[in-house]
Structures are given as C-alpha cells and as structure tokens.
Amino acid sequence: MPMRIAHLSDPHINLKYHPQHLPRLRRVLEDALGRMRADHIIITGDLTSNADARDLLTIRRLFESLGILKSSKLTVIVGNHDVFGGPHLADDLLAFPDRCRRLDYDEKVSIFQDTFAELFSDMITMDAQGYPFLKRVKNVCLLGFNSIARHSLLQNPVGSNGNISSEAHRQAFELAKHHAWQTAGSRIALLHHHTFRPRDVAHLEVADGISRGGIAARIEQHTLKLHGKRQLFKLFKAMDVDLVLHGHIHFTGSYTRDGIPCLNSAGAVYPVFRGGGYYYNVIEVDKKEQTCTAVKLEKKLTKALQEDNSLAMSVR
Ligand SMILES: [Fe+2]
Incomplete structure (x- = not known):
C-alpha cells in the first residue's frame, strides 16, 4: 500500500493577532485527511506566531479534535516563532530584539516539546x-532537526536565523546507522529553515503564484538565513536523504539542491x-518511489482535485 504524507508549515497560530489562521489550519488539515486521504501529516515549524503557550494548547486541542494527536498520524518540529515569537505591532519592533536576548531558549523548546509530548x-x-530524531512511519523514516539558532547580537539578533550544530550533524550521522533508517523505503529530512540560496530562486517551482522577485527580496534579508547549508547537504548526501521538507519563507514550491528534491510548504495557511x-x-511513497504534488485547498472538501490546480513532480 502506498503511503501518503501531507506536508504543511508555518501556520503561525495566534488568536490575538491572526485569529483567521486557526480555522484556516483546520481546513487544511481536514482537506489533507479527508479529500487527500493522508496517512500522516508533517508540520515543519512555526506552529505559533508568538511562542505563546495558550496558542500551543489551542493547537494541541485542534489536533486532538481531528484525532491526530498521535505519533503515527502526525510529526511536528519546532520553528523560530515557536521559540522567539515575533513582533506583531509597530511598538513591538523596538522591544523585540531585547525580548529575543532575554528569553530562555531551552525552556521555550521544552515547552513546545512537552505540549506535543505524544x-x-x-x-x-x-x-x-x-x-x-529518527522516527519510522511504515516504510518511511523521518529525520527531524531543530534548525533554530540561539540568540546572538551579531549573528541572530531577532531569532529568525538558523543553524544546525556540528554536534547535531554528528548525532544525525550516528542515527543514520540505525536499522530504522537503513531499511526505510524513503528517508526524509525535516527542518524549519529553507535551504535554497539566492541563486537558486530562478529554479524554484512555485505553486502559489508568488513572484520570484518577491522571494529573492525576502531571502536577501540577513535575518532569514540558515547558516551552514553546504555542510548540511554534504551530510544529507552521506546519509542518502531522499527528500527535504521545510518551511520558513511563506510560499509553496519545490526545488532540487545537490540532486536532492526539497519541498517548501510555508504557504499553506499564511502565504x-x-x-x-x-x-x-502531498508526498506519495510507494516502495522506493516518491511523487510530490502541490495541492490547492478547495473550498468544498469533497471536490475532486483538479489537474490544473496541481504541480506534479516525480522526484525519484
Ligand atoms: Fe520561520
């Protein structure tokens, strides 16, 4: 039986400043579970917009109500907004860097992990x-990273830059020796930050119509970068990673880096x-074949997927 995974990212739930995101996330999840018959859901970070524990609990209740608060049905990883939050009003802009400097990074990651302990x-x-971490779901093995860099006055003043430590690289390489990874039909790496460079923008397949100029302008910002991308892809190649899933820049699309297909699903709720x-x-894994499709959310959940609303890409 082929396995179908729905990947989304960056719903930025915040009941105070983005109340519309919660019903939108529910619609996307219902669409994935209903119309697309997804066996498993992956959300690659920024579940919240302001790292608010109440928003985390609201999301937890949503997962519970949909019957997906279980490891076999859902995988989440942490995003920068789940740790540092973000400025939501003009007044916040001045105070935000100091808030980033003072917050307890480890405590915030622990709160995220504890909220979704199941x-x-x-x-x-x-x-x-x-x-x-490694996680096996049927014949797919997931490798989840925390790509959120710790605060640094020069390197990460507002918490949005990314980094994966050399110790995390070493641990990932060790984990890849586990039979869960070695025997998997498909090996998928998950991280929050995007892995394309400015020069890759021309090769992005964009599903949702954002202009390449708009993407290029955003990735030129010095506060949205993942440091060490070249080393990370060396690791991915050494580990035989088949697919990379991420979010962070808010559009939905795909690209290939160093021969590895990569999907961004950060436009699912907040494009x-x-x-x-x-x-x-949506990624369909059948034995060693993966097919990835960018699916447009339809208003009527039962409406059949229109061919012209999808961007299909055979990736292996
Ligand atoms: Fe982000």
Whole structure:
C-alpha cells in the first residue's frame, strides 16, 4: 500500500493577532485527511506566531479534535516563532530584539516539546531535548532537526536565523546507522529553515503564484538565513536523504539542491501572496518511489482535485 504524507508549515497560530489562521489550519488539515486521504501529516515549524503557550494548547486541542494527536498520524518540529515569537505591532519592533536576548531558549523548546509530548513519544534520539530524531512511519523514516539558532547580537539578533550544530550533524550521522533508517523505503529530512540560496530562486517551482522577485527580496534579508547549508547537504548526501521538507519563507514550491528534491510548504495557511490560494504538498511513497504534488485547498472538501490546480513532480 502506498503511503501518503501531507506536508504543511508555518501556520503561525495566534488568536490575538491572526485569529483567521486557526480555522484556516483546520481546513487544511481536514482537506489533507479527508479529500487527500493522508496517512500522516508533517508540520515543519512555526506552529505559533508568538511562542505563546495558550496558542500551543489551542493547537494541541485542534489536533486532538481531528484525532491526530498521535505519533503515527502526525510529526511536528519546532520553528523560530515557536521559540522567539515575533513582533506583531509597530511598538513591538523596538522591544523585540531585547525580548529575543532575554528569553530562555531551552525552556521555550521544552515547552513546545512537552505540549506535543505524544508526538515525540517514540522518537529515536541521542539528545536530551530531542533533536535530531529518527522516527519510522511504515516504510518511511523521518529525520527531524531543530534548525533554530540561539540568540546572538551579531549573528541572530531577532531569532529568525538558523543553524544546525556540528554536534547535531554528528548525532544525525550516528542515527543514520540505525536499522530504522537503513531499511526505510524513503528517508526524509525535516527542518524549519529553507535551504535554497539566492541563486537558486530562478529554479524554484512555485505553486502559489508568488513572484520570484518577491522571494529573492525576502531571502536577501540577513535575518532569514540558515547558516551552514553546504555542510548540511554534504551530510544529507552521506546519509542518502531522499527528500527535504521545510518551511520558513511563506510560499509553496519545490526545488532540487545537490540532486536532492526539497519541498517548501510555508504557504499553506499564511502565504505572502494570497491571490494564488492556499497550497500544501502531498508526498506519495510507494516502495522506493516518491511523487510530490502541490495541492490547492478547495473550498468544498469533497471536490475532486483538479489537474490544473496541481504541480506534479516525480522526484525519484
Ligand atoms: Fe520561520
């Protein structure tokens, strides 16, 4: 039986400043579970917009109500907004860097992990905080990273830059020796931050209609970067990673880096360009074959998927 995974990212739930995101996330999840018959859901970070514990609990209740608060049905990883939050009013802009400097990074990651404890219950990990981890779902093995860099006045002043430590690289390489990874039909790496460079923008397949100029302008910002991407892809190649899933820049699309297909699903709930609609990615794994499709959210859940609303890409 083929396995179908729905990937979305960056719902930025915040009942105070983005109340519309919660019903939108529910619609995307219902669409994935209903119309697309997804066996498993993956959300690659920024579940919340402001790292608010009440928003985390609201999301937890949503997962519970949909019957997916279980490891076999759902995988989540932490995003920068789940740790540092973000400025939501003009007044916040001045105070936000100081808030980032003062907050307790480890405590915030722990709150995220504890809120979704059921989803992390069967992870294989060597780290006290749980990243990187391996998780086997049927014939797919997931490798989840925490790509959120710690605060630094020069390197990460507002918490949005990314980094995966050399120790996390070492642990991931060790985890790849586990039979759960070695015997998997498909090996998928998960991280929050995007892995494309400015020069890759021309090769992005964009589903939701955001302009390449819009993407390029955003990734030129010095506060949205993942450091060490070249080393990370060396690791992915050494580990035989088949697919990379991420979020962080708010559009839905795909690209290939160093021969590895990569999907971004950060436009599912909160896209930069709203005119194109709401898309998320669906990955179908059948033995060693993966097929990835960007699926447009339809208003009627029962409506059949229109061919012209999808961007199909055979990736292996
Ligand atoms: Fe982010």
